[in-house]
Amino acid sequence: MENGRDQFPFPYQPYNIQQQFMEALYSALHQGKVGIFESPTGTGKSLSLICGALSWLTDHEEKRNKEAAALLQEGEAALVSPTAESSTTSSSAEPDWITDFVQKKAERDLVSKLKEEELKRKKREERLEMIRNNVQLKYAMKRKTCEDDEAEKLLKLSKEEQTETQGDREDEELIVAEYESDDESKTKSRVNVAEDDADDELVEEHVAKIYYCSRTHSQLAQFVHEVQKSPFSKDISVVTLGSRQNLCINEEVLRLGSIQRINDRCMEMQKNKHEKQQHEDGAKRKRGPAKSVCPFYKASAMQQMRDDILGSVHDIEQLLKLGRRTHSCPYYSTRLAIPPAQLVVLPYQMVLHEATRKAAGIQLKGQVLIIDEAHNLSDTLSCIHSAELNGAQLCRAHSQLTQYADRYRSRLKAKNLMYIKQILFVIEGLVRVLGGKVGQNPHTQTTQTGTEMLTINNFLFKAQIDNINLFKLQRYFEKSLISRKLVSFVEKYAGSGVSLHTQSSSNKENRRTEGLNRYLQTLQSSQSASPVPSADQQGSAEAEKVLSASPMMQVEGFFMALTNSNTDGRVVVQRQGALSDSSVKFLLLNPAVHFAQVLSECRAVIIAGGTMQPVLDFKQELLFSAGVGEERIAEFSCGHVIPPENILPLVLCSGPSGQELDFTFQNRDSPRMMDETGRILSNICNVVPGGVVCFFPSYEYSRRIVSHWEASGALTRLANKKKIFQEPKKANQVEQVLSEFSRCIQRCALDSSGLTGALLFSVVGGKMSEGINFSDDLGRCVVMVGMPYPNIKSPELQEKMSYLDKHLSHSGGRSPGQALIENLCMKAVNQSIGRAIRHRGDYSSMVLCDKRYSRAATLAKLPAWIKDRTSTHASFGSAFAALRKVRSTLQIKTTVP
Numbered sequence: 001m002e003n004g005r006d007q008f009p010f011p012y013q014p015y016n017i018q019q020q021f022m023e024a025l026y027s028a029l030h031q032g033k034v035g036i037f038e039s040p041t042g043t044g045k046s047l048s049l050i051c052g053a054l055s056w057l058t059d060h061e062e063k064r065n066k067e068a069a070a071l072l073q074e075g076e077a078a079l080v081s082p083t084a085e086s087s088t089t090s091s092s093a094e095p096d097w098i099t100d101f102v103q104k105k106a107e108r109d110l111v112s113k114l115k116e117e118e119l120k121r122k123k124r125e126e127r128l129e130m131i132r133n134n135v136q137l138k139y140a141m142k143r144k145t146c147e148d149d150e151a152e153k154l155l156k157l158s159k160e161e162q163t164e165t166q167g168d169r170e171d172e173e174l175i176v177a178e179y180e181s182d183d184e185s186k187t188k189s190r191v192n193v194a195e196d197d198a199d200d201e202l203v204e205e206h207v208a209k210i211y212y213c214s215r216t217h218s219q220l221a222q223f224v225h226e227v228q229k230s231p232f233s234k235d236i237s238v239v240t241l242g243s244r245q246n247l248c249i250n251e252e253v254l255r256l257g258s259i260q261r262i263n264d265r266c267m268e269m270q271k272n273k274h275e276k277q278q279h280e281d282g283a284k285r286k287r288g289p290a291k292s293v294c295p296f297y298k299a300s301a302m303q304q305m306r307d308d309i310l311g312s313v314h315d316i317e318q319l320l321k322l323g324r325r326t327h328s329c330p331y332y333s334t335r336l337a338i339p340p341a342q343l344v345v346l347p348y349q350m351v352l353h354e355a356t357r358k359a360a361g362i363q364l365k366g367q368v369l370i371i372d373e374a375h376n377l378s379d380t381l382s383c384i385h386s387a388e389l390n391g392a393q394l395c396r397a398h399s400q401l402t403q404y405a406d407r408y409r410s411r412l413k414a415k416n417l418m419y420i421k422q423i424l425f426v427i428e429g430l431v432r433v434l435g436g437k438v439g440q441n442p443h444t445q446t447t448q449t450g451t452e453m454l455t456i457n458n459f460l461f462k463a464q465i466d467n468i469n470l471f472k473l474q475r476y477f478e479k480s481l482i483s484r485k486l487v488s489f490v491e492k493y494a495g496s497g498v499s500l501h502t503q504s505s506s507n508k509e510n511r512r513t514e515g516l517n518r519y520l521q522t523l524q525s526s527q528s529a530s531p532v533p534s535a536d537q538q539g540s541a542e543a544e545k546v547l548s549a550s551p552m553m554q555v556e557g558f559f560m561a562l563t564n565s566n567t568d569g570r571v572v573v574q575r576q577g578a579l580s581d582s583s584v585k586f587l588l589l590n591p592a593v594h595f596a597q598v599l600s601e602c603r604a605v606i607i608a609g610g611t612m613q614p615v616l617d618f619k620q621e622l623l624f625s626a627g628v629g630e631e632r633i634a635e636f637s638c639g640h641v642i643p644p645e646n647i648l649p650l651v652l653c654s655g656p657s658g659q660e661l662d663f664t665f666q667n668r669d670s671p672r673m674m675d676e677t678g679r680i681l682s683n684i685c686n687v688v689p690g691g692v693v694c695f696f697p698s699y700e701y702s703r704r705i706v707s708h709w710e711a712s713g714a715l716t717r718l719a720n721k722k723k724i725f726q727e728p729k730k731a732n733q734v735e736q737v738l739s740e741f742s743r744c745i746q747r748c749a750l751d752s753s754g755l756t757g758a759l760l761f762s763v764v765g766g767k768m769s770e771g772i773n774f775s776d777d778l779g780r781c782v783v784m785v786g787m788p789y790p791n792i793k794s795p796e797l798q799e800k801m802s803y804l805d806k807h808l809s810h811s812g813g814r815s816p817g818q819a820l821i822e823n824l825c826m827k828a829v830n831q832s833i834g835r836a837i838r839h840r841g842d843y844s845s846m847v848l849c850d851k852r853y854s855r856a857a858t859l860a861k862l863p864a865w866i867k868d869r870t871s872t873h874a875s876f877g878s879a880f881a882a883l884r885k886v887r888s889t890l891q892i893k894t895t896v897p
Contacts, residue, residue: 005026008055036636213352247334250296253266388585400490453573483555486550592625681694691760692781773838830866
């Protein structure tokens with residue numbers, strides 16, 4: 001292990017690049033590096049990650065066990081050996097017998113600790129072996145789960161009993177618990193320190209593990225399937241984490257739709273379950289209707305499911321089936337499996353967002369983190385830690401919180417009322433910045449249009465909330481759970497149609513209830529809608545689901561965002577004419593500030609992707625800015641497993657009629673440019689069989705050019721050669737379009753209809769530019785029309801460029817801001833053209849239609865395995881000849897038995 005490994009368990013003979021990948025990965029993990037690993041899609045990257053990382057983990061555990069055993073043996077030998085005679089020249093003033101006693105005590109403590117760890121390890125291994133052999137385990141519950149503790153927080157009510165009406169008594173669970181200041185909390189913690197120590201002994205220890213995260217649940221499922229096929233599938237304990245929306249099996253809760261409503265309902269049912277247990281233990285039950293509890297939230301069943309999870313490898317779908325079969329909650333069972341699991345598979349946000357990480361019980365200290373599909377890691381971090389609120393949300397939150405405070409004013413403690421008033425004051429300031437007023441209909445309030453970019457401090461001054469301690473408000477949100485209380489409050493009274501204030505109330509009170517009353521009317525009108533909704537009605541129903549939940553969660557997120565450093569973020573104020581459409585948005589400019597904690601806690605971090613270029617800019621923005629030195633960074637990049645002749649990347653500088661291809665913003669809308677693009681596609685469709693995928697820089701340009709072809713007849717000519725498909729705007733239609741596209745290509749290969757396949761119009765950065773495989777006949781040619789530069793006039797992008805120019809060093813004669821624009825463009829290009837090659841026997845051509853691709857700096861940003869084969873063609877004739885030649889060669893090659 002000292003010098004790495006040269007043999008790795010693998011399901012088949014690995015390719016050379018896979019062997020090199022695993023060796024480099026093993027070395028990076030052993031040395032505690034931050035590794036940047038680039039391996040093209042289709043080269044078996046996932047399997048290389050699994051076998052390389054798990055080989056290191058098993059060796060690491062074996063080495064630790066041997067070292068602990070040797071240390072234990074030495075300690076025991078030292079205890080039985082006679083004490084060496086003390087030196088007469090000892091400089092210590094202590095008598096020899098005291099020195100010997102202290103030394104012996106330290107040795108005994110060390111031996112005792114080592115024996116305890118050895119015993120725990122053996123018990124853990126024996127138990128895991130029993131689980132894998134399907135031995136039924138029966139053991140008593142010695143502690144409450146951390147989820148029970150979470151539910152307990154919801155049950156902390158005011159210490160002093162108050163007189164109340166029978167109608168109000170059932171609202172007791174909606175009252176915010178008595179809030180303790182930081183000083184009071186510290187005093188209480190000192191009193192309960194002995195109890196905490198006793199509880200800590202029962203908390204399960206986290207074993208050495210690898211956290212693997214990726215962007216989507218489908219990518220995580222693919223990774224788990226690779227683990228199941230690997231040689232480690234029988235020997236490794238794996239758990240897959242997900243959101244409640246993905247893991248809940250309670251149909252009543254799932255019908256709520258939005259993730260916020262699902263989360264809130266789950267927490268409420270937990271609380272009801274805990275109350276029921278208290279009543280069964282003899283506590284007096286309050287009057288009122290019985291409250292529903294989740295039938296799947298059962299401690300014994302979840303412990304059993306946890307063992308089942310650890311015993312074999314499950315993906316999300318298999319976890320759901322297991323949960324239904326055992327009548328146990330997959331969401332909480334997977335959380336219980338985190339401490340003893342050796343491989344934890346989870347989505348990005350659960351590990352990259354600190355609050356989510358803590359809530360899930362994820363401990364990164366001394367562990368390994370692998371971040372896959374990390375080409376957009378910087379953007380992902382910025383997105384996770386950004387927040388946005390519109391005027392309608394702010395007014396609704398203010399109205400709901402005001403009504404909550406008015407209803408329970410006599411039952412809320414003074415500190416709670418103080419903090420609620422501060423929250424209301426801050427919301428009023430945010431609405432004021434947008435040019436509106438609370439207490440009035442946001443849809444009828446008009447504002448001056450315009451966009452303003454402010455530093456955090458300037459925004460606080462402008463909103464006149466600079467005298468509010470947002471850090472204390474953040475802690476209040478976390479400890480009081482006011483957002484969840486408000487959600488329950490709104491859902492309870494909105495669902496029953498009860499108005500919180502009578503019509504004879506004062507004007508001030510009427511204004512306060514206006515938001516909720518309007519919300520009630522919206523719900524009542526939606527309930528009277530047609531039982532068979534149309535597609536548009538379904539869309540509006542989804543919108544109403546979002547509206548029906550309290551926006552206080554989003555408000556809490558925005559407050560948290562404002563606690564970032566003044567230099568690390570900006571606030572964008574956008575006024576759109578109506579207050580309801582206007583918004584305040586926090587933009588994180590320095591994602592490294594949130595990534596730094598992850599990098600410092602983990603033993604090693606591996607950042608992997610199919611295309612990680614340009615690596616230098618990535619290191620500057622995310623690693624160097626987070627305090628990572630060059631000496632801790634390890635880089636690995638490899639080519640593709642396909643033969644070089646299986647790809648043909650072409651840069652096309654002019655079309656069939658000689659028209660120069662320059663798709664700049666000024667030129668791309670010209671009829672001549674659009675006509676030339678149509679002729680290029682027509683020629684390509686003549687010689688390329690199967691599927692052709694054409695990427696446009698934006699949805700708007702795709703719409704314009706297709707409309708032009710429709711009017712000119714070019715679209716009809718294309719349709720005579722290949723059936724035309726277009727990328728849908730709705731995500732739920734993508735699978736249907738892809739299925740029809742695939743079936744059409746298969747039919748055309750068998751019949752004699754005259755069609756040679758299918759042509760798919762897609763958009764760079766759209767739903768089909770990432771995560772979709774156009775393998776084999778689905779993508780025999782990928783055409784890139786123009787260069788998909790982002791909107792340079794975007795205020796957010798301009799601010800990001802300005803920030804990078806100020807904080808990062810210039811290199812290569814260009815500013816960091818200019819490099820950002822080029823990198824965003826070429827990352828999008830690389831993701832799109834990489835869709836076509838998915839395995840060793842695949843082949844495809846890639847046509848880049850724009851003379852700007854011929855620039856050396858631009859070509860350098862292509863993946864090495866594509867760049868090395870790219871040829872630039874000033875005329876269309878030579879490019880077309882190369883296309884025909886490679887088609888003939890590859891068709892002959894693939895038909896040879």
